[in-house]
Amino acid sequence: AQTVTQSQPEMSVxxxxxxxxxxxxxxxxxxxxLFWYKQPPSRQMILVIRQEAYxxxxxxxNRFSVNFQKAAKSFSLKISDSQLGDTAMYFCxxxxxWGDSNTGKLIFGQGTTLQVKP
Amino acid sequence: xxxxxxxxKYLFRKEGQNVTLxxxxxxxHDAMYWYRQDPGQGLRLIYYSQIVNDFQKGDIAEGYSVxxxxxxxxxxxxxxxxxxxxxxxxxxxSPEDPLKxxxxxxxxxxxxx
Numbered sequence: 001a002q003t004v005t006q007s008q009p010e011m012s013v014x015x016x017x018x019x020x021x022x023x024x025x026x027x028x029x030x031x032x033x034l035f036w037y038k039q040p041p042s043r044q045m046i047l048v049i050r051q052e053a054y055x056x057x058x059x060x061x062n063r064f065s066v067n068f069q070k071a072a073k074s075f076s077l078k079i080s081d082s083q084l085g086d087t088a089m090y091f092c093x094x095x096x097x098w099g100d101s102n103t104g105k106l107i108f109g110q111g112t113t114l115q116v117k118p
Numbered sequence: 119x120x121x122x123x124x125x126x127k128y129l130f131r132k133e134g135q136n137v138t139l140x141x142x143x144x145x146x147h148d149a150m151y152w153y154r155q156d157p158g159q160g161l162r163l164i165y166y167s168q169i170v171n172d173f174q175k176g177d178i179a180e181g182y183s184v185x186x187x188x189x190x191x192x193x194x195x196x197x198x199x200x201x202x203x204x205x206x207x208x209x210x211x212s213p214e215d216p217l218k219x220x221x222x223x224x225x226x227x228x229x230x231x
Contacts (some may be wrong), residue, residue: 043224044225045208045220045222047219105151105163108160110158110159111159
């Protein structure tokens with residue numbers, strides 16, 4: 001069974017600085033998707049960034065980028081030029097859309113609470 | 119605007135009572151999902167449905183039931199058999215898209231009186 005682990009329950013960063021959130025996962029599959037979701041105090045889940053495992057190039061979305069290390073099963077999120085609006089809980093998630101059940105089921109990590117300080 | 123609507127935002131359940139959480143989407147998505155979120159934990163899948171009149175159990179289906187009579191609606195009933203129902207419940211939907219991006223509703227906080 002696939003598992004996702006986020007080992008940092010809480011982190012803080014000064015505004016305008018860079019922070020990296022860690023995520024590791026376990027799977028025997030070779031093709032899958034990885035995601036980072038953001039959940040601000042409003043509790044709305046927002047997709048931050050997505051990585052396809054068969055792509056070697058790391059995904060980037062403006063100030064957000066990932067460091068995808070497939071062999072190490074690591075998928076960290078880097079936030080550059082942190083802003084107060086980045087304060088949220090961040091979830092790493094795994095999906096295998098080609099699995100037997102093909103459910104689109106997302107498997108989530110426990111989350112990392114990020115506080116951006118002024 | 120297209121989206122997913124969950125109601126109510128807050129819900130209270132009495133001992134032994136069944137309660138139903140509503141989830142409606144106008145995105146024309148085939149697949150819909152229910153997740154439960156507890157403090158300090160990630161989201162866990164309760165039930166999912168990939169097509170009308172069909173649904174499957176997720177990882178924590180005990181004490182819950184669902185129906186999918188219409189494409190746009192996927193209500194979740196928390197039955198009296200669910201002994202620890204206090205949690206934040208999120209509904210999601212996804213299109214027939216290889217990248218399977220999930221769209222989430224704004225959630226329902228269920229508490230026990």
